[in-house]
Amino acid sequence: MATEAEATASVVGKSVMVVGIDDSEHSFYALQWTLLHFFSPAAGSSSPFKLVVVSAKPTPTSVIGLAGPGAADVLPFVESDLRKISLRVIEKAKEICTSHSVADVEFEVVEGDARNVLCEAVEKHHAEILVVGSHGYGAIKRTVLGSVSDYCAHHAHCTVMIVKKPKPKH
Numbered sequence: 001m002a003t004e005a006e007a008t009a010s011v012v013g014k015s016v017m018v019v020g021i022d023d024s025e026h027s028f029y030a031l032q033w034t035l036l037h038f039f040s041p042a043a044g045s046s047s048p049f050k051l052v053v054v055s056a057k058p059t060p061t062s063v064i065g066l067a068g069p070g071a072a073d074v075l076p077f078v079e080s081d082l083r084k085i086s087l088r089v090i091e092k093a094k095e096i097c098t099s100h101s102v103a104d105v106e107f108e109v110v111e112g113d114a115r116n117v118l119c120e121a122v123e124k125h126h127a128e129i130l131v132v133g134s135h136g137y138g139a140i141k142r143t144v145l146g147s148v149s150d151y152c153a154h155h156a157h158c159t160v161m162i163v164k165k166p167k168p169k170h
Contacts, residue, residue, distance in 0.1 A: 015128040017049040020118040020148070022056065023089050030133035030163035031093060035100040052106045052125050053093050056117035057086040115151040122156045130156050134164045 019034055021027040031053065039047045060078040086109045097105050110117045122130050132149045149162045 014048055014050040016052060016125045017129045017131065018052045018054055018118065018121050018125060018127040019131040020054050020056070020114065020121075020152070021089055021093055021133075022114065023085055024133065024135060026133035026135050026165050028092060028096060028133075029165040030131055031096055032100070033163045034131050034161075035097065035102055039102045040100055049129070050104065050106075051097075051102065052108065052121065052127070053090075053097075054108045054110060054118060054121045055086055055089045055093070056114035057082050057109050057111045058113070059111055062113070114148045115155070118148065118152050119156045122158050127158050129159045129161055131161045131163060134162050 017034070017038065019031050021031055034051075038049055039051065060075045060082060090107050090109060093107060094105075097103070108121065110121070112120075118130060118132065121127070130152055132152055134149050135147075149160070153160045153162065
């Protein structure tokens with residue numbers, strides 16, 4: 001029995017490309033770069049890929065931790081803010097896709113750590129390529145914060161393309 005993703009991809013005969021986004025300019029740059037190079041009319045008559053844009057929404061407890069009395073009172077407000085941020089991220093992604101005349105896109109918001117969410121999206125959709133942006137952190141920040149792109153490069157079961165935003169020229 002074929003999964004929904006397999007059925008979708010096989011019907012249109014296209015491989016799946018997952019693009020991971022968050023509320024950073026780096027991820028939106030990666031989405032724009034991908035659209036320009038793989039989905040624009042200039043890239044050819046039609047793209048060989050079906051596009052799935054995935055955004056990970058952190059859990060409220062991962063944002064505030066379980067810090068002492070009163071934390072439970074804050075959770076609904078944190079959850080509300082995280083939901084609003086996720087909606088804004090997806091709306092901006094939709095605008096970017098529309099501005100590049102790309103309409104055949106699936107958008108998903110999945111709660112959890114971005115590293116796991118993106119690797120699971122690759123599995124779910126049987127993606128051939130995962131595209132992520134790079135924040136360009138140095139070694140210390142990357143070690144402390146953990147690099148989503150580095151994790152995905154080592155754990156996703158597909159090709160991982162890390163798109164770096166060029167540094168501005170002075």
